[in-house]
Amino acid sequence: EELTEILKPYIYKQEGKRVFIKPKIVVEVLYDEMQKSPKYSSKYALRFPRMIRLRPDRSPDEIDTLDRVKQLYEKQHGM
Structure with a gap:
């Protein structure tokens, strides 16, 4: 509720x-796998x-980009 x-x-x-x-609030997300x-x-x-958790110390301009998501995916899958 909060x-x-x-x-x-x-x-x-x-x-x-x-x-x-x-896009005004940044949250930290944990996940098991990216696909x-x-x-x-x-x-x-x-x-x-x-x-x-919420990340009030971060702005939306600092979030991971799709390029970063691609890098994380490739690293996860040994590419």
Whole structure:
């Protein structure tokens, strides 16, 4: 409930269970594995993702880019 209250001011659209949030808050995410997925525009999906913590010390300009995601994927798969 606490996280919901933090995120409410940043919601700009809802479609069923999907909630779209303005890129104003940075969160740290842990996951078990990264895999390629044609389902998403990024072409990657995280298996079993979970939010670890909010990162108020970081701005959205500092988040990992798709290039960084690709590097992490390749490292994970020994490429």
